[in-house]
Amino acid sequence: MKEIEILLVEDSPEDIDLTLEAFSEAKLQNNISVVHDGVEAMDFLHKRGKYAASPTPELILLDLNMPRKDGRQVLAEMKAEKGLMHIPVIVLTTSKSDEDVMSSYEHYANCYITKPVDFNEFLEVVRALGKFWFSIVKLPSVGR
Secondary structure, three states: OOOOEEEEEOOOHHHHHHHHHHHHHOOOOOEEEEEOOHHHHHHHHHOOHHHOOOOOOOEEEEOOOOOOOOHHHHHHHHHHOOOOOOOOEEEEEOOOOHHHHHHHHHOOOOEEEEOOOOHHHHHHHHHHHHHHHHHHOOOOOOOO
């Protein structure tokens, strides 16, 4: 599997740790940058402030329910911008709401995954993501 740049947009320290541990356990060697809300995500993507030297992500793991600017707003803004719309976004959230699923796809999310609570189940999700997104899918080049 090739190594890619991933942006994890997540406000929960526990979910950040869980995600990073699952990627490590699944032996997915990727550079994962972490931001804690939608405002930071947009600053990261636009390389503003402390994120001026940030890498351009090739894939984004996006939580929906966050402070300041939620994932729904980030997704809508990203997919409306020519310079960002090409970046695949995986909505990775605890929400099982049909409204959230529909809204995410209406704003061009590439897939929607409800986070399993159990670590082993979450690990299986991460392994499946790794196999699909890092081995099978051809991602757009970001000029590395």
